[in-house]
Amino acid sequence: MGLCILAINPGSTSTKISVFDGEEEVFTENIVHDYEELKKFKNVIEQQDYRYEAILKALKEKGFSLDRIDVVAARGGIMRPVKAGTYRINESMLEDLKNAVGGEHASNVSAFIAHRIAKEKGIPAFVVDPVSVDEMEDVARISGLCGIERKSLSHALNIRCVVYKIAQELGKTPAELNFIVAHLGGGISIAAIERGRMVDVESANCEGPFSPERTGGLPILELVELCFSGKYTKEEIKRKLIQEGGLYSYLGTKDVKEVEERAENGDKKAALLLDAMVYQIAKGIGEMATVLKGEVDFIVLTGGITKSERICDAISERVKFIAPVRRIPGEEEMRALAEAACRVMEGKEEILCYGEERQYV
Ligand SMILES: Nc1ncnc2c1ncn2[C@@H]1O[C@H](COP(=O)(O)OP(=O)(O)OP(=O)(O)O)[C@@H](O)[C@H]1O
Numbered sequence: 001m002g003l004c005i006l007a008i009n010p011g012s013t014s015t016k017i018s019v020f021d022g023e024e025e026v027f028t029e030n031i032v033h034d035y036e037e038l039k040k041f042k043n044v045i046e047q048q049d050y051r052y053e054a055i056l057k058a059l060k061e062k063g064f065s066l067d068r069i070d071v072v073a074a075r076g077g078i079m080r081p082v083k084a085g086t087y088r089i090n091e092s093m094l095e096d097l098k099n100a101v102g103g104e105h106a107s108n109v110s111a112f113i114a115h116r117i118a119k120e121k122g123i124p125a126f127v128v129d130p131v132s133v134d135e136m137e138d139v140a141r142i143s144g145l146c147g148i149e150r151k152s153l154s155h156a157l158n159i160r161c162v163v164y165k166i167a168q169e170l171g172k173t174p175a176e177l178n179f180i181v182a183h184l185g186g187g188i189s190i191a192a193i194e195r196g197r198m199v200d201v202e203s204a205n206c207e208g209p210f211s212p213e214r215t216g217g218l219p220i221l222e223l224v225e226l227c228f229s230g231k232y233t234k235e236e237i238k239r240k241l242i243q244e245g246g247l248y249s250y251l252g253t254k255d256v257k258e259v260e261e262r263a264e265n266g267d268k269k270a271a272l273l274l275d276a277m278v279y280q281i282a283k284g285i286g287e288m289a290t291v292l293k294g295e296v297d298f299i300v301l302t303g304g305i306t307k308s309e310r311i312c313d314a315i316s317e318r319v320k321f322i323a324p325v326r327r328i329p330g331e332e333e334m335r336a337l338a339e340a341a342c343r344v345m346e347g348k349e350e351i352l353c354y355g356e357e358r359q360y361v
């Protein structure tokens with residue numbers, strides 16, 4: 001076996017792990033957690049031991065010993081704004097994630113698990129293209145209210161991976177192309193990538209289209225009324241916006257496949273909600289086309305929802321006048337983690353140090 005990589009990618013209800021032999025996938029396992037068990041923890045960082053034990057169990061069931069791992073590559077969470085790349089996990093990063101400096105996200109726990117394994121085995125551990133990759137132009141940071149700044153939070157790992165993949169197919173580098181990438185999963189991010197830099201991004205955590213579980217942007221005064229209605233605590237409001245918003249709030253499910261089936265079987269509400277999600281995603285893509293001044297080489301649709309050809313066709317119908325639309329169903333996050341680990345271990349790419357002033361954007 002060549003370089004043996006353990007890739008770790010925690011989601012809100014599951015932890016995905018993969019073992020790679022260099023760039024060859026050996027196996028991937030999606031460890032599904034009991035939601036009721038996860039809910040017992042005060043926050044995602046407190047789930048670290050629980051998820052760590054689940055990873056050890058899954059590896060054991062595969063007959064794979066941790067002793068064989070040379071390096072751990074983990075999805076990076078919401079830390080301080082950073083430039084894209086691969087960061088060695090350090091105390092300063094762990095401290096920021098523990099304090100949720102950028103907010104709560106399932107992947108915030110990832111660095112803790114990777115760090116623990118790395119310490120036990122005496123091997124290196126990295127996070128790659130964290131959720132808080134920030135390459136936004138200053139003009140994009142202005143929100144419209146002094147004191148509130150727009151944030152760059154996105155599915156940066158998958159977005160950057162698909163950009164590289166398409167550029168490679170064309171025999172070009174990302175620096176030669178402009179993309180709009182819409183990652184459509186449980187959350188949704190829509191990014192404008194100008195010559196390899198993610199110059200603007202909308203994520204359903206803050207604004208933009210609603211997703212299966214997130215509200216995206218809302219009418220602001222109604223939201224103020226809701227917050228001060230006295231019916232909800234701050235935590236309940238946050239849950240309503242991030243975990244129980246979007247399709248879930250209307251239909252009680254986050255499963256787009258199920259919503260499509262309901263719509264096919266004559267459920268008019270489900271059909272309207274799907275149309276609305278498509279409409280808002282297309283609108284978000286249109287906005288990003290203006291960021292790129294119309295100079296768009298490709299619109300890329302990726303993430304779990306893009307397994308649905310029908311949804312992609314409906315989005316495409318509205319945006320294909322902007323640029324050719326490419327569909328990359330599912331996500332490539334595990335491969336992106338492994339490939340990044342290979343690049344830095346082979347010295348082909350610089351290892352970035354979190355906390356060094358120059359890394360902050
Ligand atoms: N064949 C399919 N047709 C339509 N929707 C699908 C299909 N397969 C998966 N989905 C939907 O994709 C969504 C989940 O996407 P994905 O797996 O990318 O999300 P995640 O990894 O949980 O979250 P995120 O992508 O935000 O990190 C769910 O709503 C799921 O129902």
Ligand SMILES: CCCC(=O)O
Nearest residue numbers: 153154155187203205
């Ligand atoms: C915050 C952007 C990534 C996600 O929605 O999970």
